[in-house]
Amino acid sequence: xxxxxxxxxxxxxxxxxxxxxxxxxxxxxRHLDACPPCRVIAGKECGARQLLRASADRLRxxxxxxxxxxxxxxxxxGQGMARRWLRPSIRFAIAAMLIxxxxxxxxxxxxxxxxxxxxxxTADHVKCFGLFRPAEGTRMDAAQAQRMLVERFGLDVxxxxxxxxxxxxxxxxxxxxxxxxxxxHLMYEANGQDMSLFVLxxxxxxxxxxxxxxxxxxxxxxxxxxxxxxxPKADESVAAAARYVAAEAH
Amino acid sequence: xxxxxxxAPSNAEDFSAEALTxxxxxxxxxxxxxxxxxxxxxxxxxxxxxAFRHSGQFKxxxxxxxxxxxxxxxxxRNRRRDASRDAVEVDSEQVEQAAEGAGGSEPxxxxxxxLMRSTLDADLQAALDELPDAFRQAVWLRDVEEFTYAEIxxxxxxxxxxxxxxxxxxxxxxxxxxxxxxDARVLPxxxxxxxxxx
Numbered sequence: 001x002x003x004x005x006x007x008x009x010x011x012x013x014x015x016x017x018x019x020x021x022x023x024x025x026x027x028x029x030r031h032l033d034a035c036p037p038c039r040v041i042a043g044k045e046c047g048a049r050q051l052l053r054a055s056a057d058r059l060r061x062x063x064x065x066x067x068x069x070x071x072x073x074x075x076x077x078g079q080g081m082a083r084r085w086l087r088p089s090i091r092f093a094i095a096a097m098l099i100x101x102x103x104x105x106x107x108x109x110x111x112x113x114x115x116x117x118x119x120x121x122t123a124d125h126v127k128c129f130g131l132f133r134p135a136e137g138t139r140m141d142a143a144q145a146q147r148m149l150v151e152r153f154g155l156d157v158x159x160x161x162x163x164x165x166x167x168x169x170x171x172x173x174x175x176x177x178x179x180x181x182x183x184x185h186l187m188y189e190a191n192g193q194d195m196s197l198f199v200l201x202x203x204x205x206x207x208x209x210x211x212x213x214x215x216x217x218x219x220x221x222x223x224x225x226x227x228x229x230x231x232p233k234a235d236e237s238v239a240a241a242a243r244y245v246a247a248e249a250h
Numbered sequence: 251x252x253x254x255x256x257x258a259p260s261n262a263e264d265f266s267a268e269a270l271t272x273x274x275x276x277x278x279x280x281x282x283x284x285x286x287x288x289x290x291x292x293x294x295x296x297x298x299x300x301a302f303r304h305s306g307q308f309k310x311x312x313x314x315x316x317x318x319x320x321x322x323x324x325x326x327r328n329r330r331r332d333a334s335r336d337a338v339e340v341d342s343e344q345v346e347q348a349a350e351g352a353g354g355s356e357p358x359x360x361x362x363x364x365l366m367r368s369t370l371d372a373d374l375q376a377a378l379d380e381l382p383d384a385f386r387q388a389v390w391l392r393d394v395e396e397f398t399y400a401e402i403x404x405x406x407x408x409x410x411x412x413x414x415x416x417x418x419x420x421x422x423x424x425x426x427x428x429x430x431x432x433d434a435r436v437l438p439x440x441x442x443x444x445x446x447x448x
Contacts, residue, residue: 013418017392041422048421051374051428052393058371059394062278065291069273072298076266 004031005038012038016045095213096123117228118210118217125196125215125230128185134171145173145186149199153184157199157225160248166241167191190241193232197245200226218242222250265305265314269298272318275395279319282390283326285379293329297322316401319391323405377427385420392417 008031014020015028032039052059099119134140142161149155152175162169172187188195203226210217211233218229227249231238276297280290300321301308308317378386384406391402392413399417403410 009418010414013414013421016421044422044425045418048389048425048428049393052389052424055371055374056394056396059375060275060278062274062281064274064277065287068277068291068294069270071295072270072273073266075295075298076270076302 005035008032008035008038009041012042012045015042016049096120096127099123114205114208114219115210115212118208118219118230119212121196121198121228122212122215122217122230124185124198125194126213128174128187128196129194134187138171140170140172142170145170148173149184153182153199153201155184155199155201155225157184158248158250159186160197160245163244163248166238166244168195168241168244188241188245190231190238190245193235193238193241195238195241195245196228196230197249198228198230199249200228218246220246262305265308266302268314269301269305269318272315276318276322279390279395280322280326282378282386283323283383293322293326296325300325313401316397316405319395319397319401320405323387324407327407373428377424380427381420381423385416385423388413388416389420389424393421 008028011020011024011028015025018025020028028042032042099116139162142159145159146157149157149159159170159173160168167190169189170186171189174185174187175183182201184199186197186199188197202224204221204224205219205226207218207220209219214233216231216233216235218231220227227246229242229245231242273294277290277294280293280297281287284290284293297318301318308314378390381389387406388402391397391405392399397405399410399413402413402417406413408416
């Protein structure tokens with residue numbers, strides 16, 4: 001290999017790509033005309049590039065695994081949802097903090113009012129459905145939820161099971177963040193809407209109804225326990241579901 | 251289209267829609283990196299998770315396709331590094347030395363006698379997959395994806411000179427693999443390619 005060949009070889013990639021300045025392209029061309037070994041190397045580089053360019057569209061069209069596109073689209077929608085969800089959630093967080101602060105003040109002078117309880121549990125309802133919404137299609141067995149209430153809270157409560165009456169589905173049962181986790185929170189879907197049933201042990205309150213933060217709260221006591229049911233505000237589509245749960249829970 | 255303002259939701263949607271148009275070639279590239287459909291799928295999903303999460307960092311007016319490929323390659327490098335510390339560096343150093351040696355001892359043929367064999371796409375893919383990783387990545391990004399040397403240098407996190415030498419060696423190795431494939435059919439394409447410039 002002549003001394004010049006090494007230099008020319010270094011230019012062959014750009015020569016094959018056609019990215020050399022015109023003067024250098026000509027210089028390489030003249031060298032290749034006179035130098036068979038370099039011509040062999042150039043032939044390989046140009047040949048491989050030509051073949052790849054000719055096959056590029058087919059090489060890039062790798063069949064996608066089923067569902068990959070849908071999952072990636074969902075990832076993008078998820079980011080959008082997270083952003084959209086964040087703003088109302090911040091409003092609720094501020095509202096909930098204010099309520100708790102005001103509640104602390106009020107509790108100094110008087111027993112927490114029903115309205116305050118309704119507002120606090122509404123904030124909890126929104127927070128729980130925002131943070132802990134079960135996966136689509138998840139259902140919970142009422143008997144399992146009842147066992148949980150006995151084991152974790154020592155509460156013997158009849159949990160209204162999923163029912164076609166009012167299109168009610170029991171989604172999940174969890175410990176409510178409110179009141180140091182002493183209150184069980186039953187998460188329902190009623191006719192496609194979020195619905196929560198909270199159970200407060202050993203309290204007896206007069207029946208009451210409130211509207212706070214765009215949600216409707218119904219409070220009643222039965223068998224020594226107090227139930228708090230939260231549904232989207234004055235929504236007729238959940239009225240039947242609310243009646244069903246109110247009748248069933250005891 | 252997506253770069254004018256990064257905050258409006260409609261632009262976020264434009265960004266996502268535009269990014270998703272590159273799904274197929276990104277998956278094909280991931281296949282050449284991982285050589286395994288399950289890993290490629292995982293890698294592509296990870297790439298989109300990062301792209302959507304960091305969409306605010308994408309500089310308006312720059313090339314979204316190149317940006318996505320950079321994320322894909324960075325993600326892949328990090329995985330390899332996690333899997334085996336420094337494996338990537340050792341690997342690419344070794345293959346570059348190996349290629350140097352192989353190139354020198356290669357019996358030299360005359361251009362007139364070199365015949366390019368046409369090959370089925372599957373053979374071409376198989377030959378690409380046989381290339382050492384560092385060379386396959388460089389050749390793929392240049393000849394299949396048509397990125398510039400500078401873009402490839404950023405994606406692979408190596409200097410431009412290294413990119414060019416990897417492309418060069420990768421192409422020669424690929425050509426040699428194809429011309430020695432036992433079932434390759436004889437077709438005088440490369441003789442043409444070299445000859446037409448004389």
